[in-house]
Amino acid sequence: MSILEAALWVSVGLWALSGAWALLNILLISGLPTEQSGIPLPSLSVVIPARDEEKWIEAAVASHCSQEYPDLEVVVVDDGSTDRTPEVLARLQERFPNLVVLQGEEPTGGWLGKTNALRQGLNRTSGDFVLIADADVRYAPETHRRAVAEMVRRELDMLVLLPHHEGPWGAELIVMHLDAIFLFAVPSFLYNASRPRGFALGAGAGNMIRREALDRAGGIEAVKGEIIDDIALGRRVKALRGRLRVVTAFDEVRVQMYGSFGEAFDGFTKNLYAFIGFGLWGVALGVGGLFYHCLPLGALAFAAWIPKPILLPAALAVSLELTLETATCVWSRHRLWLAPLFPVRIILWMALLVRSAWRYHRRGLVWRGRAYGKR
Numbered sequence: 001m002s003i004l005e006a007a008l009w010v011s012v013g014l015w016a017l018s019g020a021w022a023l024l025n026i027l028l029i030s031g032l033p034t035e036q037s038g039i040p041l042p043s044l045s046v047v048i049p050a051r052d053e054e055k056w057i058e059a060a061v062a063s064h065c066s067q068e069y070p071d072l073e074v075v076v077v078d079d080g081s082t083d084r085t086p087e088v089l090a091r092l093q094e095r096f097p098n099l100v101v102l103q104g105e106e107p108t109g110g111w112l113g114k115t116n117a118l119r120q121g122l123n124r125t126s127g128d129f130v131l132i133a134d135a136d137v138r139y140a141p142e143t144h145r146r147a148v149a150e151m152v153r154r155e156l157d158m159l160v161l162l163p164h165h166e167g168p169w170g171a172e173l174i175v176m177h178l179d180a181i182f183l184f185a186v187p188s189f190l191y192n193a194s195r196p197r198g199f200a201l202g203a204g205a206g207n208m209i210r211r212e213a214l215d216r217a218g219g220i221e222a223v224k225g226e227i228i229d230d231i232a233l234g235r236r237v238k239a240l241r242g243r244l245r246v247v248t249a250f251d252e253v254r255v256q257m258y259g260s261f262g263e264a265f266d267g268f269t270k271n272l273y274a275f276i277g278f279g280l281w282g283v284a285l286g287v288g289g290l291f292y293h294c295l296p297l298g299a300l301a302f303a304a305w306i307p308k309p310i311l312l313p314a315a316l317a318v319s320l321e322l323t324l325e326t327a328t329c330v331w332s333r334h335r336l337w338l339a340p341l342f343p344v345r346i347i348l349w350m351a352l353l354v355r356s357a358w359r360y361h362r363r364g365l366v367w368r369g370r371a372y373g374k375r
Contacts, residue, residue, distance in 0.1 A: 004299070008313035011296055015320035018184040022324055025182070026331060028189035032146050032161065032249045039149045043071040045127030046144075048135050049104075049117035050089070051079040056136035056256065058088050063139040064131075065096035072098055072144065075124050076135070077117040079104040100124060115224045122220055128211055132230070134204040136255055137163060143252040147208050150247070157213035157242035160191075160234060161206030163253040164333050170261030172334060173345050174268065174352075179332040180342075184324045191246045201246055202234030205255050209233070213242050227274035227365070250333050265352065270366065273356040283357045290350045293321065297343055 046064045050057055057076075064074045078086055078101060089101045102124060107116035118132060129148055133139075143161075151159050162182070165175045182188050191201045207230055214220075217236045226232035238244045258264035276282030296317035299310055325339040338345075359366075 002310070005310045005313065008296055008299060008310060008317060011292065011317040012313050012320065015317050015324070018324060019320060021187045021189075022184035022327060025184070025188045026327075029192065030247055032143070032247045032252055033150055035142065035146045035149045036153065039152050041070055041145060041148050042128035042152070043126065044069055044073075044129045044131060044144060044148055045122075045125035046072070046074040046131045046133060047118060047121035047125060048074070048076045048133055049079055049114050049121065050076055050081065050085055050135035051104075051113060051117070052081050052083045052085060053135040054081075054084040054088055055259065057085055058092065059138050060133075060135055061089070061092050061099065062096070064133070064144075065092070065099050067139065067141065067144045069144045069148075071127070073100065073125060073127060074098055075100045075102065075121045077102045077104045077121045079113055079117040080106065111224045112227065112229070115220055115226065115229050118220045118229075119224070122214075130209050130211055130214060132207045132209070132233075134255070136257065137205045138254050139206075140252040140254075143249070146252070147206075147249075150245075151208060151210070154245060155243060156245050157210050158202075158234060158237045158244045159206075159208040160201050160203050160244065160246040161208065161249040161253050162203055162246065163205035163255045164250040166254055166256045167258055167264070168260055169335060169338065171258040171264035173338055173341060174261070174264040174348055175257055176328065176332065176334045176338060177345055177349055179334070180325065180328045183328050183331060188246070191244065194241075194243075197239045197241070198235065200231070200234040200238035200244055202228075202230035202232070204230045205253050206249070207233060209237065213237055216240060217242070227271055248332075265348070268352050269356045269359055271356075272352050273360045274365070276353075278360065280357060283353050286353045287350050290346050290353075293346045294343060296321070 048061065061074065061076055076089055076099065078089060093099050093101055102120055104117045104120055107113050111119070122130065129151065131144065147159055147161065150156070165172065165179070167175065190196065190199050217233070217240055222236055223229045223232040234244055258267055276286060296314040299314035300318060321342065322340060325342045326336065328334065329336045329339045
């Protein structure tokens with residue numbers, strides 16, 4: 001058996017393992033349940049940091065303010081926007097009495113812009129439960145009631161709401177990689193287990209947390225310098241023995257992170273290197289792993305020049321990956337015809353990893369117009 005044939009059979013085994021993870025993830029990670037009667041609904045505060053969000057913020061904030069919830073306040077922190085975001089927020093204040101808009105202060109002392117805005121918003125709120133959501137996320141009616149009821153019923157400390165990602169197909173092709181990772185690249189069902197405590201998740205689309213659990217975790221101060229603050233908060237809550245649960249909310253929570261392919265490519269360039277911990281070893285492992293995705297497809301592409309025994313594992317590996325990519329599209333509501341474009345997506349993410357590392361080592365961390373230097 002040649003080295004290439006052995007590598008391809010290993011690939012088949014890995015894709016079979018990914019298939020098992022995908023099946024368990026689908027079976028064990030539920031959607032957001034319908035509200036059950038008789039469950040008390042504690043006070044809820046929604047905190048939204050916003051910086052230059054004129055495209056999306058009106059629909060996002062209105063979706064929170066118009067929820068039928070007995071004790072709800074919505075606090076938006078305008079984090080130094082230079083576009084029409086302040087005008088949109090002023091107009092929304094006239095429509096919704098439960099909306100508070102704060103003018104953000106510039107971050108100092110190790111704070112990043114978003115976490116600093118969250119700190120100001122949280123200091124203004126008083127709810128027993130807090131929902132932290134980005135300014136481009138729209139919530140369907142009754143979602144807040146159902147989410148709080150789920151937390152009360154299961155006695156959770158934190159509930160993570162996974163959204164449906166929308167957008168032009170070029171941006172969607174890049175963004176759907178997040179759903180593919182969640183579905184079949186890792187055993188995501190362990191996010192909802194008490195152990196391992198370091199295996200936790202958060203989502204910018206929606207982290208709902210008990211106030212007392214947030215305080216116990218050190219508040220937002222504990223993650224003030226984290227680029228991926230939502231995941232860092234989830235890890236901190238779970239590490240301190242908090243009860244965390246991840247649910248899919250594809251029909252209830254929707255987000256368009258980027259309006260074009262170019263925006264998506266540039267957006268992930270800014271934060272991908274931070275996601276892997278600012279390490280070149282992470283870039284090497286990531287590029288190597290993504291390249292391994294393409295190995296079976298490359299073997300099939302040169303089928304006329306390689307021995308026939310290699311074709312069987314190559315074909316099996318490609319079939320398994322295409323099946324899982326199709327399952328991702330069905331599960332997370334993506335365009336089905338994006339599934340066979342997975343080789344293009346893999347190449348794009350290899351380029352993103354390299355570009356993100358290169359930009360960071362050249363400029364340091366730059367986010368939303370603010371330069372923070374190197375971490």
